[in-house]
Amino acid sequence: MKFLSTNTFLSALLISVFILGCGGPPQNNPLLMQAEESYNQAENDSLVVMKAPVALKEAEEALEQSQQIWKEEGKTNLVEHYAYIAQQKTKVARETAKLNAAQDEVEQAESERKQVLIEARRAEAIAAEKRAEDALEQVKIERAEAEKARQEATDLAGRLSEMEARQSERGMVLTLGDVLFDFNSSNLKAGANKVVNELAAFLKEYPQRSIQIEGFTDSVGSAEYNKNLSQRRADALRDALVRGGISGNRIETIGYGEEYPVATNMNEAGRQQNRRVEVIISNENGVVTQRTQ
Numbered sequence: 001m002k003f004l005s006t007n008t009f010l011s012a013l014l015i016s017v018f019i020l021g022c023g024g025p026p027q028n029n030p031l032l033m034q035a036e037e038s039y040n041q042a043e044n045d046s047l048v049v050m051k052a053p054v055a056l057k058e059a060e061e062a063l064e065q066s067q068q069i070w071k072e073e074g075k076t077n078l079v080e081h082y083a084y085i086a087q088q089k090t091k092v093a094r095e096t097a098k099l100n101a102a103q104d105e106v107e108q109a110e111s112e113r114k115q116v117l118i119e120a121r122r123a124e125a126i127a128a129e130k131r132a133e134d135a136l137e138q139v140k141i142e143r144a145e146a147e148k149a150r151q152e153a154t155d156l157a158g159r160l161s162e163m164e165a166r167q168s169e170r171g172m173v174l175t176l177g178d179v180l181f182d183f184n185s186s187n188l189k190a191g192a193n194k195v196v197n198e199l200a201a202f203l204k205e206y207p208q209r210s211i212q213i214e215g216f217t218d219s220v221g222s223a224e225y226n227k228n229l230s231q232r233r234a235d236a237l238r239d240a241l242v243r244g245g246i247s248g249n250r251i252e253t254i255g256y257g258e259e260y261p262v263a264t265n266m267n268e269a270g271r272q273q274n275r276r277v278e279v280i281i282s283n284e285n286g287v288v289t290q291r292t293q
Contacts, residue, residue, distance in 0.1 A: 029076065031167050032066050035083040038090045039063050051097035051104075059089035077166065084167045095147075102143035109136045165281065170289040174199070174279040178272065186232035188240055196237070199279065200244035210250040212280045212288040213237050218271035219258045231255025233277060252288065260291070 039059055042048045048056055066082035069075070113132035120128055165172040180192045188196070203209060215230030234253035242248050263270035282288045 029070055029079050029083065030169060031080045031087075032070055032083040035063055035066060035086040035090070038087050042090050042093055045094070045097070047101060048093050048097040051100040052093045055089065055093035055096045059086050059093050062086035062089055080167055087167075099143055099147055102139055105139045106136060106143065109139060168280075170280055170291065171283060172281040174281070176277045176279065178275060180237065180277055181233055181275075183275075184229070186229060186236050188236055192240070196240045196244060200241050200246055203241070203246050203250065208284055208286060210252075210282040210286045210288065212252040212254065212282075214278045214280065214291070215253070215255045215257075216260060216274060216276050216278070217258050218274040219261070219265040220271065223257055227255050227257030229255070230257045237277060237279075250286070 042056060042059065062082050063086035066079050066086060069082065070079045109132060113129060113136065116125060116128045116132060165174045167173075176195060179195060180188055182189060199211075203211065213234040215232075215234035217226040217230050219226070221229075231253065232255070234255055238248065238251045238253050241251060258265070258274070261270075261274045262276070263273040265271050265274060280288050
């Protein structure tokens with residue numbers, strides 16, 4: 001009887017530890033951590049603090065929204081949405097700081113140019129003025145480049161948000177469910193044209209980007225059949241994009257079949273989530289990070 005009582009006590013202790021573990025804080029969110037790191041770097045950059053306080057404040061507000069939702073164990077997609085916005089606004093703050101600093105340099109250069117004209121009044125004044133004008137032109141070029149970079153970052157963030165792409169460890173990912181294919185079919189539905197057209201328009205707008213299309217199925221049927229079906233589905237989407245004017249060299253396809261499920265295959269709701277196509281968008285150099293898990 002004493003042996004049985006000891007076992008009962010140990011079992012109760014293990015169950016209590018398990019319950020306490022389940023009630024702990026949520027795991028760290030990688031995208032939120034990246035956003036926090038980016039913001040902290042910007043906050044510690046005196047140039048950003050001095051030259052772009054409003055933009056930095058907007059980034060802080062978006063980050064605080066993401067942190068609050070995470071602390072309250074809210075939806076992961078909302079945490080990542082505001083974390084992504086915080087990252088973009090942090091980038092905007094950096095570019096705005098560069099732009100404002102460049103403007104100050106323009107004004108300083110202009111002031112120096114006038115001072116040279118006043119003080120010189122001799123032959124070498126012409127050369128000094130030329131140097132000042134060259135410096136002014138270079139600052140204008142740098143300012144234009146900074147503005148272009150800022151605008152491109154803002155436009156790209158907006159376009160990806162419109163397409164409902166989400167940030168992942170591999171970059172931006174667009175997940176497409178049953179909108180593309182009927183059950184057990186690799187033929188695109190008529191309703192898939194909208195998705196194809198939007199994706200083709202994005203690739204035309206950003207020619208430096210490429211994509212990787214990955215097909216997935218549920219576990220119904222043999223693994224070999226599912227792998228083949230997922231490959232045919234990925235190829236069907238690629239072919240539609242090629243017909244839409246996108247070079248096939250910018251598109252890679254992989255069929256994973258029933259690998260990498262995102263939900264259980266024990267019920268229809270879970271199987272429906274697993275029947276999907278994911279489009280991974282490359283970085284600005286056209287490189288797609290490959291799947292590791």
